[in-house]
Amino acid sequence: MNIQDVRLAVVGLGYVGLPLAVEFGKQRDVLGFDINTRRVDELRAGRDHTLEVSGPELAEAAHLRFSSDPAELASANVFIVTVPTPIDEYKQPDLTPLERASETIGRILKRGDTVIYESTVYPGATEEVCVPVLERTSGLKFNVDFYAGYSPERINPGDKQHRVSTIRKVTSGSTPEVAELVDTLYRQIITAGTHKASSIKVAEAAKVIENTQRDVNIALINELALIFNRMGIDTLDVLEAAGTKWNFLPFRPGLVGGHCIGVDPYYLTHKAQAIGYHPEIILAGRRLNDSMGGYVVSQLVKAMTKRRIQVQRSHVLVMGLTFKENCPDLRNTRVVDIVRELGEYSIDVDVYDPWVDPAEAQHEYGITPVAKPQQGAYDGIILAVAHHQFAEMGAAAIRALGKSEHVLYDLKYLLAANESDLRL
Numbered sequence: 189m190n191i192q193d194v195r196l197a198v199v200g201l202g203y204v205g206l207p208l209a210v211e212f213g214k215q216r217d218v219l220g221f222d223i224n225t226r227r228v229d230e231l232r233a234g235r236d237h238t239l240e241v242s243g244p245e246l247a248e249a250a251h252l253r254f255s256s257d258p259a260e261l262a263s264a265n266v267f268i269v270t271v272p273t274p275i276d277e278y279k280q281p282d283l284t285p286l287e288r289a290s291e292t293i294g295r296i297l298k299r300g301d302t303v304i305y306e307s308t309v310y311p312g313a314t315e316e317v318c319v320p321v322l323e324r325t326s327g328l329k330f331n332v333d334f335y336a337g338y339s340p341e342r343i344n345p346g347d348k349q350h351r352v353s354t355i356r357k358v359t360s361g362s363t364p365e366v367a368e369l370v371d372t373l374y375r376q377i378i379t380a381g382t383h384k385a386s387s388i389k390v391a392e393a394a395k396v397i398e399n400t401q402r403d404v405n406i407a408l409i410n411e412l413a414l415i416f417n418r419m420g421i422d423t424l425d426v427l428e429a430a431g432t433k434w435n436f437l438p439f440r441p442g443l444v445g446g447h448c449i450g451v452d453p454y455y456l457t458h459k460a461q462a463i464g465y466h467p468e469i470i471l472a473g474r475r476l477n478d479s480m481g482g483y484v485v486s487q488l489v490k491a492m493t494k495r496r497i498q499v500q501r502s503h504v505l506v507m508g509l510t511f512k513e514n515c516p517d518l519r520n521t522r523v524v525d526i527v528r529e530l531g532e533y534s535i536d537v538d539v540y541d542p543w544v545d546p547a548e549a550q551h552e553y554g555i556t557p558v559a560k561p562q563q564g565a566y567d568g569i570i571l572a573v574a575h576h577q578f579a580e581m582g583a584a585a586i587r588a589l590g591k592s593e594h595v596l597y598d599l600k601y602l603l604a605a606n607e608s609d610l611r612l
Contacts (some may be wrong), residue, residue: 189265189300191372195265197221197264198221199289201231201254203447203517204306204341205270207240215251219264220254223292229410238546239516240345242473250320250580253419256377262296266304268340269293269318272447274308274520279474281310283317290318297334300393302368304337308452310459311393315362319560321466322378330362336359338388340433341394345446346515358389387587399452400470402547405439406449407473409525413612414569415443417487424601424612427489442610443484444570445475445522481525484599488568489533491595491610497567505566509541509549509557513600516543523572524553538562542577566590574600583607 192502194216198209201222209220222228229235231254234243246252261267271285286307293303303322305314308378319330328334339359344350357378361367371384385391413423423441430436453470460467492499512519523539530537541555549555569590571578583603587596598608599600605611 189369191369193225194266194373195264195368196373197261197267199267199269199293200259200271200493200606201227201283202270202272203238203240203345204343205268206231206238207339207343208234208268208270208306209252210241210245210249213231213249215376218253219260220251220252221258221261222254222256225256228254231285237310237516238345240343245364250379251341257291258295261293262298263303265298267293267301268304268306268339270306270412272519273389273451273455274447275451276392279454281455281458283309283313286313286318290321290602291325294322297322297326297328299328299333302335302366302369304336304339304382304401306341308340308395308399308448308455309392310396310455311389311461314388316392317539326440334418336368337366337386338375338391338472339370340391340398342398345517346512353377353379357382358390358391358464359383360385362388381512396452396456399449400456402439403444403449403453403477404469404473406441406444407435407476409439410441410444410476410612415546417612423604424605440601441480441521443511443521444479445519447511447519450477450511450520450522451534453552478522478525481522482529484526484570485529485533486597488597492568494603495593495595497593497595501536502567503536503538503565504530504568504570505561506530506539506570506572507541507561507578508571508575509544509555510573510575513574514543514576516545517546518544518552521553522581524555526570526572527553527555535568541575543575545599564590564591566594568595571598571600571602574602578602 197219198205201219201220209218212218234246271287271289274282276282320456342355357374359371359374359382361370369380374382416423455472457467457470489499509523510517527537539555540561541557544557547559566589579602596608597610
């Protein structure tokens, strides 16, 4: 297939798929497909509730059209799959969305077509899980009748500086010819350039270790914070001092959530265990990072107790619910660990987050954020997410939300050291 013959469809229009479809839609005809009809309707109306793409940017993608009708996919011959790959309650990979997307494509797959996956998976998943679904559903033979590629997403939700086109892209294909086609296709929109991996498995592995490396590094800093807190040393002071060395990595302690860093390591460890290797460091890092919500609450409760603040039936405000600052993304947010742990102490909790859709928070976590915090109402305040609105409030306005005697815990170093009572 020549690049001029490509008729493109992007399957899945979330945080990853929509920005990708928009960039391609500025240059070529693209079908943006999603099974969520409400999502398709809002995009047709020029709105994106994830805030990854603005109305003017959507309008700029003049060659992009949207549909939730699987029959319309038949007009395409290259499909880019950008559906979620979450973990289940047992922290095992949930490939259901990927398998269903593959089934949908398989029903209309034709000879000569190529399916490119961007969803984060473990090494081997594309050829071991997705390709068999395509073969079974289509009746076609892999690398004879149709082909596959893998180009891992590198979207950073809420980041307006590092966008699809400005982040270097790893590409791969199931044959040398397909690898070149995939690479050429992405080079049309990726101004930062591409890196053509030697195989699909290499590209899959590269993606999954990117966030595993970050997870382990953050786990180390979290453990250092636990140690320094016991020693009465300010962790940020230590990190800033160490950061004066040119090769010291600037990680900070905190909650590790989101759809990538808190999830991807489990895909790698799942595959490692399947081939008979038990990963020590990766899983230890995951356990430590997953324990941070409980640690934060224990520190808050200790501080309240020292001030003779009644813990049971006290009132605590958690500021922020999203997994990171200045974006509405609730996926795998670990702030919920803090909320649930506070509930174990019979503490009444208000959650305030101006970025969050209350209906989505209720649906995903059973949490309904308050529209506005109460003045002078709280025994404890936890600054859990560094939204710019909270930074703009300043210490005095945040303190004014607390009772005359309260504890302010700053998880994100949003305030100066002397403006809060606790920080990691």
